[in-house]
Amino acid sequence: MILFHAVAQPGPYDGGTLKDRIGVLQRYVPLLKNVAKSDCPVALALASGGTRVLNLVKRDYEIRFYKNYTAENTVDCALAKLDSADLVKPAILEIGEIKGINDIKPGQKVQKSGRTTGLTSGVVKSIGTTLQVEMKEEEKVWFSDQVVTDMPSQPGDSGALILNEKCEVVGLLFAGSDKLTIFNRISNIVERLGIEFV
Numbered sequence: 533m534i535l536f537h538a539v540a541q542p543g544p545y546d547g548g549t550l551k552d553r554i555g556v557l558q559r560y561v562p563l564l565k566n567v568a569k570s571d572c573p574v575a576l577a578l579a580s581g582g583t584r585v586l587n588l589v590k591r592d593y594e595i596r597f598y599k600n601y602t603a604e605n606t607v608d609c610a611l612a613k614l615d616s617a618d619l620v621k622p623a624i625l626e627i628g629e630i631k632g633i634n635d636i637k638p639g640q641k642v643q644k645s646g647r648t649t650g651l652t653s654g655v656v657k658s659i660g661t662t663l664q665v666e667m668k669e670e671e672k673v674w675f676s677d678q679v680v681t682d683m684p685s686q687p688g689d690s691g692a693l694i695l696n697e698k699c700e701v702v703g704l705l706f707a708g709s710d711k712l713t714i715f716n717r718i719s720n721i722v723e724r725l726g727i728e729f730v
Contacts, residue, residue: 560610626651634700646689654683
């Protein structure tokens with residue numbers, strides 16, 4: 533449990549341990565599920581009974597019930613409290629210092645420096661996008677007001693700041709592939725986490 537709340541650099545996936553701690557989780561915005569396997573006792577009993585009946589005809593099948601939620605998310609983010617300000621630099625690797633924040637528009641060029649793919653850039657293709665993301669098996673989450681760009685990214689790049697050509701922060705990367713990157717608007721991050729860039 534201690535390692536979950538600790539923030540390490542490098543992170544645990546890259547071999548980081550508690551000796552590499554630079555801070556602790558201060559707060560985060562919980563994700564609202566869209567579809568999840570039901571844990572309702574009535575649904576579980578019906579599924580179990582239905583599965584027994586179904587298995588009389590088809591042996592390798594199982595009935596499951598899922599619960600639908602109507603909520604949508606606008607951010608996937610968290611905030612850490614540093615053990616010491618001396619542990620980090622006020623600049624982004626391969627980009628430099630941040631020059632503030634700004635809104636984003638279709639057609640604008642953006643860039644990021646990520647843990648996996650390093651420095652990449654692209655053009656914003658759409659804003660205000662709503663999409664469904666599978667967070668883990670049997671659990672899907674809706675996100676609204678997202679920004680889609682043709683900038684490549686990969687797992688491990690999540691959490692990278694997205695900047696415009698003036699080095700102003702416009703978003704936070706949370707999903708991507710070889711061809712697309714999806715990011716939260718920075719205005720939504722600032723509002724939900726209650727932070728400001730100084």
